[in-house]
Amino acid sequence: MPPKVLVSDALSETAVQIFRDRGVDVDYRPEMGKDPAALAAIIGDYDGLAIRSATRVTPELLEKAGRLKVIGRAGIGVDNVDISAASRRGIIVMNTPFGNSVTTAEHAIALMFAVARQLPEASASTHAGRWEKNRFMGVELTAKTLGLIGAGNIGSIVADRAQGLHMKVMAYDPFLSQERALELGVRKVELDELLEHADFITLHVPLTDKTRNLLSRENLLRTKPGVRIINAARGGLLDEEALAELLRSGHVAGAALDVFAQEPATQSPLFGLPNVVVTPHLGAATTEAQENVALQVAEQMSDYLLSGAVHNALNMPAVTAEEAARMGPWIHLARHLGAFVGQMVEEPMTSLNITYGGAAAGMNTGALNAALISGLMKPSNPDANMVSAPLMAREKGIQVATTIQDQSGGQQAGNFGGFIRLDVTTESGERSVAGTVFSDGKPRFIQIRGINLDAEVGEHMLYTRNRDVPGVIGSLGTALGDLGVNIANFTLGRSAQGDAIAIIYLDEPLPAAAAQALRDSGKFIQVRPLHFEL
Numbered sequence: 001m002p003p004k005v006l007v008s009d010a011l012s013e014t015a016v017q018i019f020r021d022r023g024v025d026v027d028y029r030p031e032m033g034k035d036p037a038a039l040a041a042i043i044g045d046y047d048g049l050a051i052r053s054a055t056r057v058t059p060e061l062l063e064k065a066g067r068l069k070v071i072g073r074a075g076i077g078v079d080n081v082d083i084s085a086a087s088r089r090g091i092i093v094m095n096t097p098f099g100n101s102v103t104t105a106e107h108a109i110a111l112m113f114a115v116a117r118q119l120p121e122a123s124a125s126t127h128a129g130r131w132e133k134n135r136f137m138g139v140e141l142t143a144k145t146l147g148l149i150g151a152g153n154i155g156s157i158v159a160d161r162a163q164g165l166h167m168k169v170m171a172y173d174p175f176l177s178q179e180r181a182l183e184l185g186v187r188k189v190e191l192d193e194l195l196e197h198a199d200f201i202t203l204h205v206p207l208t209d210k211t212r213n214l215l216s217r218e219n220l221l222r223t224k225p226g227v228r229i230i231n232a233a234r235g236g237l238l239d240e241e242a243l244a245e246l247l248r249s250g251h252v253a254g255a256a257l258d259v260f261a262q263e264p265a266t267q268s269p270l271f272g273l274p275n276v277v278v279t280p281h282l283g284a285a286t287t288e289a290q291e292n293v294a295l296q297v298a299e300q301m302s303d304y305l306l307s308g309a310v311h312n313a314l315n316m317p318a319v320t321a322e323e324a325a326r327m328g329p330w331i332h333l334a335r336h337l338g339a340f341v342g343q344m345v346e347e348p349m350t351s352l353n354i355t356y357g358g359a360a361a362g363m364n365t366g367a368l369n370a371a372l373i374s375g376l377m378k379p380s381n382p383d384a385n386m387v388s389a390p391l392m393a394r395e396k397g398i399q400v401a402t403t404i405q406d407q408s409g410g411q412q413a414g415n416f417g418g419f420i421r422l423d424v425t426t427e428s429g430e431r432s433v434a435g436t437v438f439s440d441g442k443p444r445f446i447q448i449r450g451i452n453l454d455a456e457v458g459e460h461m462l463y464t465r466n467r468d469v470p471g472v473i474g475s476l477g478t479a480l481g482d483l484g485v486n487i488a489n490f491t492l493g494r495s496a497q498g499d500a501i502a503i504i505y506l507d508e509p510l511p512a513a514a515a516q517a518l519r520d521s522g523k524f525i526q527v528r529p530l531h532f533e534l
Helices: 013-021 030-034 036-045 059-063 083-088 101-117 119-127 153-164 178-184 191-197 217-221 240-249 287-307 321-344 365-377 388-395 472-482 512-520
Strands: 004-007 025-028 048-051 070-073 092-094 145-149 168-172 200-203 227-231 252-257 276-278 349-358 399-404 418-426 430-437 443-448 451-456 460-467 487-494 499-506 526-531
Touching: 004 013, 004 036, 013 025, 013 287, 030 036, 036 059, 048 287, 059 083, 070 287, 083 092, 083 388, 092 287, 101 119, 101 153, 101 200, 101 227, 101 252, 101 276, 101 287, 145 153, 145 191, 153 168, 153 178, 168 178, 168 191, 217 240, 240 252, 287 321, 321 365, 321 418, 321 430, 321 443, 321 526, 349 365, 365 388, 365 399, 365 418, 443 499, 451 499, 460 472, 472 487, 472 499, 472 512, 512 526
Parallel strands: 004 025, 004 048, 048 070, 070 092, 145 168, 145 200, 200 227, 227 252, 252 276, 349 399
Antiparallel strands: 349 418, 418 430, 430 443, 443 451, 451 487, 460 499, 460 526, 487 499
């Protein structure tokens, strides 16, 4: 049965056809985005939801979305999606950060020109039949200093265009490296220096708890007198009331806003002020951009639903289609290692260290980590998956560390070309398990509690630990036979300290009475039936 996608906002027919061409069953119902009750009534029938900005994905809607696996936003902003609620339910949230980057950057440049030369006011005056040539005295952009707040994808395009206009560009961005700044040709500065020296300030950051009200009243007062401010990013990044006051006082010479704290913006303290240019969130509103993001979201969602490839997800590591195919056995192994520990440990875990050696060290360890943690969480949280499990681990206060070893790093988990080892710290001690993938593509456990072995992973398994004394193996086999339990595979290992373990692949689940009989025999330190999803 093919996956089924609902398009609840207006997308182009070409984008809808991409779903069909890729073999995805798609319903195009753009009216649903404006009717939350109707959307909630049908959302349970779909594996994917493709949206723009009209559809609001709330926790209440997600409660009804039992099948939903992926939400695709055609555009950058996901303010209308509760990402936390989606993550808790294991639903991937994707956006399309590159499809409208050029369009948004060009709009910021256009707003800069408009406010520098007072173009909207001059146009309105001329339309009204007034020839007020001396009233509109503008400023040049050439040789002015542009202060970028945010030098990511869109900000870097603005920097490139501004340099073409012979502007001097400085950038404040905590994530901007000095090497990247040199590559962009911008001067990396702190916010204080940018506010003090910039003739024009443009905002290109998302709205987060850290960026909300970034240009506060206090920061606006620290700007250079005569500054002009452009915001084509997100409403809420600046204090609109304070900006209006500084425009009236003359400290700020002009402002151009495409976004507002409350949208649709039908009123604002900035409306009606001279030399304030305002547009109704047009940053991505070009024919090319709207088509690009629609096509991109259709491709991304189809890739995930059909091949497991993850592009531009906001709550899961990216995985290409090639990686998904190549890493499949290793993702299964990572999940099995997590599931092993998750079924063995009954006390709170405080930290995980996941080690990748040999061939595994060169893979997408972010995706492998997510798979391993999903296996770890699943025994106590059956709905855990690669999206929701890392969030669950964080909420439990579990610290996760990753160690990468080189191609010769297999010595710590046997002599294998590649391996994954999980070390877990609990309140009372540590647990460890390691595994590899053989050339047949089958995952194997190769080390448990530091004891080397070679155990094929089966759906139904039994783990035992005992002192290394004669007769235990025979009594274990006899006991299982007497209980009517057939053994598919039997793997042993022992340590120099006198501990021995067995991991047994069974044809069927071990009855609870059989497990209890083994415990009651007094020959075993630990008896634990295990189940793995193959």
